[in-house]
Amino acid sequence: MASAVTYGEGAIVPRRYAGLAFRDIVAPLLGALCALVAAGGAAAADLDSLRPTAAALRDKALASPRAYEITEALTTEVGARPAGSPAMIKAADWAVARLKTLGFDKVWTESFPVAAWERGPESAAVVAPYPQALAVAALGNSVPTPAGGIEAEIAVFATYEALLAAPAGSLAGKIAVVNQPMPRTQGPDGYFATTRIRSGASEAARRGAVAYLVRSLSTGSSRSPHTGGMRYLPDLPRIPAAALGTPDADLLARMAARGRPVRIKLALSSRIREGAETRTVVAEFTGREAPEEIVLIGAHLDSWDLGTGAVDDASGVGLVVDAAKLIAELPQRPRRTIRVALFGAEEIGGSAAAYAARHGPEEQARHIIASEADTGADKVYLAELPAGAASAPFGRMFADLVSPLGIVVSQTAATDGGADLSRLKDVPLALLQQDLTTYFDLHHSADDTFDKVDRHRLAQATAAWTVLTYLVAESDVDFRKGMRTSP
Amino acid sequence: MASAVTYGEGAIVPRRYAGLAFRDIVAPLLGALCALVAAGGAAAADLDSLRPTAAALRDKALASPRAYEITEALTTEVGARPAGSPAMIKAADWAVARLKTLGFDKVWTESFPVAAWERGPESAAVVAPYPQALAVAALGNSVPTPAGGIEAEIAVFATYEALLAAPAGSLAGKIAVVNQPMPRTQGPDGYFATTRIRSGASEAARRGAVAYLVRSLSTGSSRSPHTGGMRYLPDLPRIPAAALGTPDADLLARMAARGRPVRIKLALSSRIREGAETRTVVAEFTGREAPEEIVLIGAHLDSWDLGTGAVDDASGVGLVVDAAKLIAELPQRPRRTIRVALFGAEEIGGSAAAYAARHGPEEQARHIIASEADTGADKVYLAELPAGAASAPFGRMFADLVSPLGIVVSQTAATDGGADLSRLKDVPLALLQQDLTTYFDLHHSADDTFDKVDRHRLAQATAAWTVLTYLVAESDVDFRKGMRTSP
Numbered sequence: 003m004a005s006a007v008t009y010g011e012g013a014i015v016p017r018r019y020a021g022l023a024f025r026d027i028v029a030p031l032l033g034a035l036c037a038l039v040a041a042g043g044a045a046a047a048d049l050d051s052l053r054p055t056a057a058a059l060r061d062k063a064l065a066s067p068r069a070y071e072i073t074e075a076l077t078t079e080v081g082a083r084p085a086g087s088p089a090m091i092k093a094a095d096w097a098v099a100r101l102k103t104l105g106f107d108k109v110w111t112e113s114f115p116v117a118a119w120e121r122g123p124e125s126a127a128v129v130a131p132y133p134q135a136l137a138v139a140a141l142g143n144s145v146p147t148p149a150g151g152i153e154a155e156i157a158v159f160a161t162y163e164a165l166l167a168a169p170a171g172s173l174a175g176k177i178a179v180v181n182q183p184m185p186r187t188q189g190p191d192g193y194f195a196t197t198r199i200r201s202g203a204s205e206a207a208r209r210g211a212v213a214y215l216v217r218s219l220s221t222g223s224s225r226s227p228h229t230g231g232m233r234y235l236p237d238l239p240r241i242p243a244a245a246l247g248t249p250d251a252d253l254l255a256r257m258a259a260r261g262r263p264v265r266i267k268l269a270l271s272s273r274i275r276e277g278a279e280t281r282t283v284v285a286e287f288t289g290r291e292a293p294e295e296i297v298l299i300g301a302h303l304d305s306w307d308l309g310t311g312a313v314d315d316a317s318g319v320g321l322v323v324d325a326a327k328l329i330a331e332l333p334q335r336p337r338r339t340i341r342v343a344l345f346g347a348e349e350i351g352g353s354a355a356a357y358a359a360r361h362g363p364e365e366q367a368r369h370i371i372a373s374e375a376d377t378g379a380d381k382v383y384l385a386e387l388p389a390g391a392a393s394a395p396f397g398r399m400f401a402d403l404v405s406p407l408g409i410v411v412s413q414t415a416a417t418d419g420g421a422d423l424s425r426l427k428d429v430p431l432a433l434l435q436q437d438l439t440t441y442f443d444l445h446h447s448a449d450d451t452f453d454k455v456d457r458h459r460l461a462q463a464t465a466a467w468t469v470l471t472y473l474v475a476e477s478d479v480d481f482r483k484g485m486r487t488s489p
Numbered sequence: 490m491a492s493a494v495t496y497g498e499g500a501i502v503p504r505r506y507a508g509l510a511f512r513d514i515v516a517p518l519l520g521a522l523c524a525l526v527a528a529g530g531a532a533a534a535d536l537d538s539l540r541p542t543a544a545a546l547r548d549k550a551l552a553s554p555r556a557y558e559i560t561e562a563l564t565t566e567v568g569a570r571p572a573g574s575p576a577m578i579k580a581a582d583w584a585v586a587r588l589k590t591l592g593f594d595k596v597w598t599e600s601f602p603v604a605a606w607e608r609g610p611e612s613a614a615v616v617a618p619y620p621q622a623l624a625v626a627a628l629g630n631s632v633p634t635p636a637g638g639i640e641a642e643i644a645v646f647a648t649y650e651a652l653l654a655a656p657a658g659s660l661a662g663k664i665a666v667v668n669q670p671m672p673r674t675q676g677p678d679g680y681f682a683t684t685r686i687r688s689g690a691s692e693a694a695r696r697g698a699v700a701y702l703v704r705s706l707s708t709g710s711s712r713s714p715h716t717g718g719m720r721y722l723p724d725l726p727r728i729p730a731a732a733l734g735t736p737d738a739d740l741l742a743r744m745a746a747r748g749r750p751v752r753i754k755l756a757l758s759s760r761i762r763e764g765a766e767t768r769t770v771v772a773e774f775t776g777r778e779a780p781e782e783i784v785l786i787g788a789h790l791d792s793w794d795l796g797t798g799a800v801d802d803a804s805g806v807g808l809v810v811d812a813a814k815l816i817a818e819l820p821q822r823p824r825r826t827i828r829v830a831l832f833g834a835e836e837i838g839g840s841a842a843a844y845a846a847r848h849g850p851e852e853q854a855r856h857i858i859a860s861e862a863d864t865g866a867d868k869v870y871l872a873e874l875p876a877g878a879a880s881a882p883f884g885r886m887f888a889d890l891v892s893p894l895g896i897v898v899s900q901t902a903a904t905d906g907g908a909d910l911s912r913l914k915d916v917p918l919a920l921l922q923q924d925l926t927t928y929f930d931l932h933h934s935a936d937d938t939f940d941k942v943d944r945h946r947l948a949q950a951t952a953a954w955t956v957l958t959y960l961v962a963e964s965d966v967d968f969r970k971g972m973r974t975s976p
Contacts (some may be wrong), residue, residue, distance in 0.1 A: 079746060081621035081740075132566045132567070132568070133568075134568035134569070225713060225796070226713060227933040252938075252940050253938070254614055254798075256939075257565055448624065451710075452743075453736045
């Protein structure tokens with residue numbers, strides 16, 4: 003990445019070798035060749051005619067208050083909206099009304115059943131030798147403790163690997179505590195490297211543990227625990243699992259380091275409502291020439307229960323709706339249909355399969371591109387396009403247009419488009435990566451509230467999605483024709 | 490402050506005028522004169538002999554882990570310790586044991602009764618038109634709501650002045666909400682300017698309100714509410730009072746701005762135990778020549794209940810104990826007695842009066858100086874000395890010694906030595922002001938935990954207190970003899 007960057011209309015060369023002759027003579031020829039090889043039918047001339055409008059849309063998006071206003075409204079008027087909850091139904095009604103008001107050509111909902119997990123009262127405290135209250139939150143899908151709670155000695159592990167290294171039976175009757183810190187990274191790497199720890203209850207149970215406590219997957223220092231989904235492995239006891247506030251995880255580690263047995267009382271209550279209704283809300287601006295061709299931009303409407311789901315993912319909802327609406331405000335609808343999908347069960351899973359089932363292979367074959375906005379409210383810094391697109395005229399023009407936003411286009415193709423797109427088959431994906439440096443201070447915690455959203459940063463992300471969506475919807479680019487087999 | 494600073498042995502002149510001749514000839518004469526006029530018996534020659542040891546102590550303090558270790562131990566082994574609670578008694582026992590282990594010559598406790606306020610279960614939620622949970626914490630001394638809570642419409646005020654401008658009866662039956670933000674300031678100004686808002690319940694009740702909610706006095710964005718003491722005015726209904734997490738206060742303001750009546754359900758439970766025992770712990774290193782002369786450095790052992798009282802005020806406890814101990818590790822005890830007082834009811838008041846009553850006028854007359862460490866765990870940036878001391882040889886040597894720590898000596902004398910010293914009569918005060926820029930992100934909230942303490946910053950503050958304490962305890966400086974009537 004550091005040594006090879008796309009510059010303007012030039013091909014991929016280090017800047018220091020990109021002399022005038024190369025840029026003026028060789029590069030255009032090479033570019034044309036790449037276009038033929040890699041990106042199929044979208045001729046450069048066609049694309050070039052879109053440039054002024056795309057640039058104008060970008061700048062209009064930067065000044066648009068709408069993404070921010072939608073984020074404000076969803077967090078204020080609905081707040082937390084767990085999949086399958088009454089609040090989620092309210093959120094869907096809210097979204098339908100909002101999208102109709104904005105003049106989408108079609109708005110509908112797609113209901114599907116989920117196993118809705120509901121948190122109940124919960125508490126934890128050190129009983130001995132240093133009695134203190136602890137901040138905990140049950141992880142999504144955790145079983146409750148027996149009524150009255152569990153009291154047991156803890157075994158603290160500095161890393162998840164240390165837990166996995168514990169012999170069979172070594173945790174018999176104990177509460178396992180994993181205190182591995184999550185690193186702060188700009189991309190999702192820190193999170194991806196640690197998410198498995200959240201589902202470590204079964205590995206603790208395999209070694210005899212009666213409950214599982216995990217240091218919140220958080221880069222912040224707030225005492226508010228960060229929840230999130232967990233899964234049990236088959237054929238092992240299902241033990242209660244909860245997240246500790248990061249200061250509380252450190253506290254337990256310090257207590258344990260003193261050498262005396264540390265005993266905890268843990269009480270979690272929750273229930274699962276099988277077959278609870280949740281809803282994905284879909285809205286379209288119908289394409290003027292190729293209405294059957296779909297440009298899908300999505301976000302998820304559901305959230306965890308502890309905060310108000312502002313950066314996860316009201317801001318995503320706001321920005322994709324704003325992007326679509328900005329394009330629809332042009333004098334004419336774009337060639338292709340722009341579809342906005344606001345998914346109804348991202349956090350606990352379910353909306354990806356529901357969407358893929360509802361919109362089967364024939365329709366998926368008409369999805370020109372799909373992109374989900376689910377990385378917060380900060381600026382986009384990196385774009386991953388479908389395979390072959392980065393070096394094709396489409397990608398080079400896109401790079402030009404978003405360069406003033408501080409965005410570079412990756413030479414690596416998008417292979418992960420977000421959880422809700424994971425069940426689509428052969429649909430080209432785009433990933434507009436937002437800066438996650440502070441995102442995991444808030445993610446899945448009570449601190450995920452509207453005040454954390456910066457309107458100008460969110461507008462930058464909106465601008466990136468607007469440019470991408472417009473270029474694909476107005477051109478005849480077809481990423482599949484030129485798709486390579488490896489990214 | 491910007492135009493006149495003390496430089497080395499020179500008098501107070503702008504640096505650009507501080508030429509060699511002045512510094513070498515006039516300044517020493519002027520300094521000697523000032524010493525006679527302003528600071529009594531401590532001759533410059535005596536002070537100069539203390540310089541190498543003071544500098545060595547400063548550097549030893551910078552490397553000392555003890556303040557940090559004490560902070561760790563108190564927050565780990567005791568945690569929250571509200572005045573008058575069983576945890577506070579445990580904290581006092583903990584402190585006595587720790588101080589004896591450290592070899593203090595005398596260690597004792599001073600019990601006194603307080604009206605101990607105990608938080609019970611509490612909750613709040615918007616009932617209509619946008620049902621959402623709210624993060625609240627009752628303010629210390631608040632009465633509870635009736636069992637079952639209060640449900641009422643809110644009236645939101647952007648500032649406390651706006652509430653005070655509301656006419657009589659205008660809040661009848663309503664819950665008053667004050668959403669005035671607290672500014673982030675390096676010194677205590679932002680807090681001092683807003684603390685009266687926390688005691689606004691009576692003014693709301695005067696206008697008919699049935700409950701009072703205040704935006705947390707916080708500079709942070711955590712949803713955790715910040716509690717703190719409040720007081721009722723006489724002859725007005727005592728209505729329940731609680732702090733909202735800052736995001737929740739903003740949420741209510743946004744809801745109210747939509748124009749429809751917003752209704753809240755608020756349930757607070759608490760009780761007051763009159764005559765509950767609390768304890769101030771006192772320890773001394775006895776002076777070798779003038780044991781009756783007392784150099785008092787203090788901090789408070791009690792804390793609010795929500796966090797573990799790390800920056801408020803375990804770090805203060807750690808640093809004054811470390812400062813005293815570092816001085817006691819010298820080959821001989823200092824001339825005067827160093828007394829450490831760990832107060833037992835700073836947060837709800839009571840320890841100032843208890844100390845003043847126990848150590849009456851005769852003993853107070855033997856207090857050479859008093860200083861409390863109760864401004865967190867960050868670096869000291871400004872020192873205020875007793876009247877006249879800054880420009881006297883004592884102050885100028887002190888300024889020299891702490892200049893490498895990044896500390897300047899104010900030309901304004903200390904008039905406020907911290908809450909626990911407020912009942913002392915005619916005792917010279919010193920204030921070593923720590924940087925409060927991030928302190929009010931944590932103060933009085935669940936987020937006040939040990940992980941927020943930086944050992945190197947705390948060691949810098951320890952070094953400042955060590956130098957001050959040593960210079961006063963080893964010299965014969967007497968601030969009273971030279972005290973001016975105005976600062």
